[in-house]
Amino acid sequence: MKILAVIGTRPEAIKMLPLIIELKKYRDFEVLICSSGQHGDILKCVFDYFNIEPDFSFCAMKKGQSLSRLTTRLLDYFDALLDKISPDLLLAHGDTTTAFCASLSAFYKGIKIAHVEAGLRTYDKRSPFPEELNRVTIDALADLHFAPTQLSRSRLEKEGRESVFVVGNTGIDALSYTLDNNYVLPVSNKEANKKILLVTTHRRENIGSKMRSSLLAVRDILEYRNDFFAVFPVHPNPAVRTEAISVFEGIKNIKICEPLTLYDFHNILARAFAVFTDSGGIQEEASFLGVPVFLLRDTTEREEGMESGNIRLVGTDRKRIFEDFLRVSKSEEELSKMRSRSFAFGDGHACEKIVKILLPLSKNNDIIK
Numbered sequence: 001m002k003i004l005a006v007i008g009t010r011p012e013a014i015k016m017l018p019l020i021i022e023l024k025k026y027r028d029f030e031v032l033i034c035s036s037g038q039h040g041d042i043l044k045c046v047f048d049y050f051n052i053e054p055d056f057s058f059c060a061m062k063k064g065q066s067l068s069r070l071t072t073r074l075l076d077y078f079d080a081l082l083d084k085i086s087p088d089l090l091l092a093h094g095d096t097t098t099a100f101c102a103s104l105s106a107f108y109k110g111i112k113i114a115h116v117e118a119g120l121r122t123y124d125k126r127s128p129f130p131e132e133l134n135r136v137t138i139d140a141l142a143d144l145h146f147a148p149t150q151l152s153r154s155r156l157e158k159e160g161r162e163s164v165f166v167v168g169n170t171g172i173d174a175l176s177y178t179l180d181n182n183y184v185l186p187v188s189n190k191e192a193n194k195k196i197l198l199v200t201t202h203r204r205e206n207i208g209s210k211m212r213s214s215l216l217a218v219r220d221i222l223e224y225r226n227d228f229f230a231v232f233p234v235h236p237n238p239a240v241r242t243e244a245i246s247v248f249e250g251i252k253n254i255k256i257c258e259p260l261t262l263y264d265f266h267n268i269l270a271r272a273f274a275v276f277t278d279s280g281g282i283q284e285e286a287s288f289l290g291v292p293v294f295l296l297r298d299t300t301e302r303e304e305g306m307e308s309g310n311i312r313l314v315g316t317d318r319k320r321i322f323e324d325f326l327r328v329s330k331s332e333e334e335l336s337k338m339r340s341r342s343f344a345f346g347d348g349h350a351c352e353k354i355v356k357i358l359l360p361l362s363k364n365n366d367i368i369k
């Protein structure tokens with residue numbers, strides 16, 4: 001079976017490369033990797049970490065590019081690439097514009113599609129934007145759906161999707177490549193003795209006043225509580241950078257830095273008191289590690305983490321985030337609920353499960369409906 005795996009952004013690489021490593025153990029698969037370059041250096045850094053080179057590369061990232069322009073350029077690229085390779089199966093992950101364009105292009109050519117991390121939903125097409133629309137569409141186009149949880153499976157089945165398999169999230173598998181008991185925090189001893197807060201933001205629908213007010217809440221916390229020290233690896237999006245630099249100007253107990261390597265990020269996360277984030281994947285990793293998540297968003301497609309008690313959906317209101325965090329940080333009972341490790345998003349063996357499902361299909365492509 002000739003498989004083309006498409007990867008465009010940092011989280012797609014983190015969640016697909018462990019699967020590619022697993023697929024490559026079997027001679028039944030010929031695996032080709034395409035990097036669309038929707039992200040620049042932060043994507044390359046993940047390929048380097050896993051010591052994998054893409055077979056095909058494109059440079060889709062352009063500063064300030066609109067979503068329509070990104071979409072048309074990616075569609076053109078995948079149109080030509082799929083003609084050149086003619087894969088039996090396209091492997092796409094999640095909800096990015098890369099995954100959406102590759103899937104649409106494959107569908108037009110009658111190429112079968114497997115969707116990894118299928119069935120995530122907020123049912124709000126504007127949040128996360130444009131990811132919610134992307135994932136709904138990719139699931140409609142896909143022939144095989146690898147759902148991370150039972151909840152995602154039930155959503156897909158309600159939508160009438162067939163060939164749905166619950167396998168866990170491959171992002172949890174990635175943690176086994178990075179966690180290091182001997183890791184030393186890259187901050188001074190004085191800072192390392194404080195309680196570490198990890199901060200990340202990038203969502204398009206939050207850029208502007210929502211992102212500003214959630215970051216201001218983190219600033220208020222740092223000003224009020226000198227026993228906390230924050231690490232904020234800033235996403236390369238210039239809109240995020242401008243906000244981060246202006247909000248934290250003059251604040252001493254924060255380290256604002258370039259995006260961290262996956263190794264550093266996972267190991268700092270594992271040692272953090274809490275994470276403030278609007279990310280998708282970090283919700284899963286933190287739940288698995290038992291690190292409290294203060295989710296700077298209005299919606300989540302990862303309800304499992306709220307049910308397990310790891311994630312608090314605190315929104316983007318400055319006062320609410322500040323008050324909620326301070327209250328929870330003083331309550332051992334609340335903290336211990338948020339700190340219990342959850343396997344809701346997977347047990348770290350999702351890649352093996354996907355490969356076991358694909359192996360018999362590789363003998364006879366026709367069984368993929």
Ligand code: UD1
Nearest residue numbers: 009039040041042062063064065095096097131202236237
């Ligand atoms: C993208 C995905 C999002 C995913 C996220 C993970 C889309 C539309 N968005 O969002 O689904 O959750 O990645 O991080 O598919 N930029 C750089 N260098 C980079 C990356 C971005 O300069 O390496 C700048 C560019 O100006 C770019 C802007 O940031 O135009 C936005 O980047 P984009 O990839 O569209 O959005 P993300 O927020 O990263």
Ligand code: UDP
Nearest residue numbers: 011014233259260261262265279280281282
């Ligand atoms: N991550 C990283 N370095 C950083 C920030 C995040 O390696 O400085 C990793 C993180 O561990 C997670 C992924 O990037 O696996 C999340 O990416 P992002 O929040 O950009 O995307 P999302 O998950 O929201 O799609």
